[in-house]
Amino acid sequence: MNVKHFIEDKILLFEMTEELDHHNTEKIRDRADYEIQRFMPKRVIMDFFRVKFMDSAGIGLVIGRYKQVSAMGGRLELLNVSDKIKKIFEMAGILKIIPIIDVSLESQRKE
Amino acid sequence: MIKSKKNEMKMEFDSKSNNEAFARISVAAFASQLDPTIEEIADIKTSVSEAVTNSIIHAYPNRTGLVKIRAILYEDEVEIEVSDNGEGIENIDEAKEPLFTTKCNLERSGMGFTIMENFMDNLKVESIVGLGTKVTMTKKIKKVHN
Ligand SMILES: Nc1ncnc2c1ncn2[C@@H]1O[C@H](COP(=O)(O)OP(=O)(O)O)[C@@H](O)[C@H]1O
Numbered sequence: 231m232n233v234k235h236f237i238e239d240k241i242l243l244f245e246m247t248e249e250l251d252h253h254n255t256e257k258i259r260d261r262a263d264y265e266i267q268r269f270m271p272k273r274v275i276m277d278f279f280r281v282k283f284m285d286s287a288g289i290g291l292v293i294g295r296y297k298q299v300s301a302m303g304g305r306l307e308l309l310n311v312s313d314k315i316k317k318i319f320e321m322a323g324i325l326k327i328i329p330i331i332d333v334s335l336e337s338q339r340k341e
Numbered sequence: 342m343i344k345s346k347k348n349e350m351k352m353e354f355d356s357k358s359n360n361e362a363f364a365r366i367s368v369a370a371f372a373s374q375l376d377p378t379i380e381e382i383a384d385i386k387t388s389v390s391e392a393v394t395n396s397i398i399h400a401y402p403n404r405t406g407l408v409k410i411r412a413i414l415y416e417d418e419v420e421i422e423v424s425d426n427g428e429g430i431e432n433i434d435e436a437k438e439p440l441f442t443t444k445c446n447l448e449r450s451g452m453g454f455t456i457m458e459n460f461m462d463n464l465k466v467e468s469i470v471g472l473g474t475k476v477t478m479t480k481k482i483k484k485v486h487n
């Protein structure tokens with residue numbers, strides 16, 4: 231997983247790896263929580279741009295990070311969510327509390 | 342009506358999490374003989390991943406055991422069986438409910454069975470506490486005529 235820090239805006243961007251299953255999400259979770267605690271972000275963006283496979287482990291990963299980030303007063307957002315992944319999140323009802331943001335924010339990554 | 346079997350495969354492997362990708366890719370490769378769409382293959386991969394992960398996490402929480410898969414191809418359908426000789430499930434109806442999990446400490450979402458039910462055409466769960474669990478799922482592979 232790639233991590234990008236936008237220091238001024240206090241934004242953390244996590245680029246998810248290709249396969250989000252139980253095996254891979256355990257490593258991502260540890261790295262993400264380490265970064266969140268160190269950086270104290272106002273916004274955390276999970277970017278699904280690279281994700282080719284996701285099962286219910288992805289739901290657990292998102293809910294877990296949502297709890298971490300909100301406990302510190304921050305906000306969690308999802309980026310580049312494909313229809314397939316969206317369907318899985320919808321089944322769990324998490325899109326009611328965690329927003330998918332628009333790709334226009336893409337530009338922020340190139341700063 | 343008797344369905345005529347076209348092909349069958351069996352595999353078994355240790356309940357280690359790095360076998361999750363191996364398992365779903367193997368089953369998908371086997372099922373591709375029926376010429377499924379990308380969408381159908383994705384549904385199969387996700388469902389196999391759910392069932393196999395369940396055996397790895399829930400059936401053998403503190404030890405390594407064997408996870409078995411059997412896949413049968415029919416003319417227009419694939420049947421996949423994922424089984425283990427682990428802990429078993431006490432209340433299957435409860436386990437199948439959306440968001441029900443016995444392992445929320447491990448960030449499980451309780452959506453595994455719900456996903457299998459949604460992505461496959463049929464799901465059957467059999468389990469005996471102390472003996473193990475067998476999940477059987479089928480998916481119709483629609484023939485595309487051109
Ligand atoms: N193979 C299995 N062996 C033992 N228990 C199982 C098995 N599969 C599922 N379960 C039980 O059913 C519950 C629900 O499974 P599932 O819907 O996949 O959610 P999750 O895996 O996120 O907990 C699990 O929490 C577990 O208690």
Ligand SMILES: [Mg+2]
Nearest residue numbers: 391395453454
């Ligand atoms: Mg599960």
